[in-house]
Amino acid sequence: MTxxxxxxxxxxxxxxxxxxxxxxxxxxxxxVAYAIGTLILALLVGAFPGSFGAVVGIGIWLVLVAALxxxxxxxxxxxxxxxxxxxxVIAVWGVLWIITxxxxxxxxxxxxxxxxxxxxxxxxxxxVGAVVVYRQTR
Amino acid sequence: xxxxEHPRHSLDELIQAPVRFSIMATLSGVGExxxxxxxDTVQVSxxxxxxxxxxxxxxxxxxxxxxxxxxxxxxxxSLTPVGRETFSxxxxxxxxxxxQAAAAAD
Numbered sequence: 001m002t003x004x005x006x007x008x009x010x011x012x013x014x015x016x017x018x019x020x021x022x023x024x025x026x027x028x029x030x031x032v033a034y035a036i037g038t039l040i041l042a043l044l045v046g047a048f049p050g051s052f053g054a055v056v057g058i059g060i061w062l063v064l065v066a067a068l069x070x071x072x073x074x075x076x077x078x079x080x081x082x083x084x085x086x087x088x089v090i091a092v093w094g095v096l097w098i099i100t101x102x103x104x105x106x107x108x109x110x111x112x113x114x115x116x117x118x119x120x121x122x123x124x125x126x127x128v129g130a131v132v133v134y135r136q137t138r
Numbered sequence: 139x140x141x142x143e144h145p146r147h148s149l150d151e152l153i154q155a156p157v158r159f160s161i162m163a164t165l166s167g168v169g170e171x172x173x174x175x176x177x178d179t180v181q182v183s184x185x186x187x188x189x190x191x192x193x194x195x196x197x198x199x200x201x202x203x204x205x206x207x208x209x210x211x212x213x214x215x216s217l218t219p220v221g222r223e224t225f226s227x228x229x230x231x232x233x234x235x236x237x238q239a240a241a242a243a244d
Contacts, residue, residue: 002156006236009156013163013229019179020167073207076175077168 021137024079028133030068031089035123035130037064038093042100042122046108046115079136089129096122145234150224152197157182158190162199162225165217170203173213191215199224 003009037060044057079085100118108114153159160180165171171179177187194200199221203214217225 003159006232006239009159010229010232010236012160013166016160016163016179017167020164020171020175023171023175024168076172078170080167080169082169 020077021079023075023077024082025133025137026071026075027079027082027086028130028137030071031126031130031133033064033068034093035126037061038097038123038126039119042115042119043112045101046104046110046112046119049110079133085129085132089125092125093122096125145231145238148227148231150228152193153199153225153228155190157186158194159228161187161190161194161215162217162221162228165200165215166222166225168216170214170216173215176215194221197221 003012041057041061044053044060047053048056096118100115100122104114104118153162157180161176164176164179173184173187173191177184180187182190191200191202195202198218201216201218203216205212205214
């Protein structure tokens, strides 16, 4: 295989890089699922104060995390700067989730409005991450 | 062009070879890719890819990481910072040559 011209090589490089780039899009789906799971968890904890909401919520969360881990291991390529983006998303999500649970458990028990608002806020980091990935893999 | 060196002289011969060029192009679009993904995208055999990757790894352009998913061994490939910079520079040079060729044809 040889290239007929420099332009042919450039076109091929573009085609291969784009195909490879698109293969990293799975991570956007991963983050959207993570955001939806976050919102469901917050709603369950908020709607059912006490152990029921927490137990069911954490059960669903563990299943989701296990499914996402399997999904991740099945992928064959990652986006550029995957490690940095994932670390930032999970770190910001973690801080927001701790605030949601601690403040909600102390001051907003049974007040669904807090849990909906805080759930949406906590879901934002993975959603923003998903937008970044979609744009990078277009 | 007396007194000016043709841009082709700054092309890196190691990645001028089409298969190696294609491997670099594929890896330029990702952070890391599995060996089988690169093989399927570039459409080469396992042995050819392995041989070309070794050459690129020895040149410092490609990093090879071996690991396991469950009990299955997997090999991951990525461009090193030097590899990324070299490939970028190769594309810029090719662009320059293509533009000169287009200008000469006008």
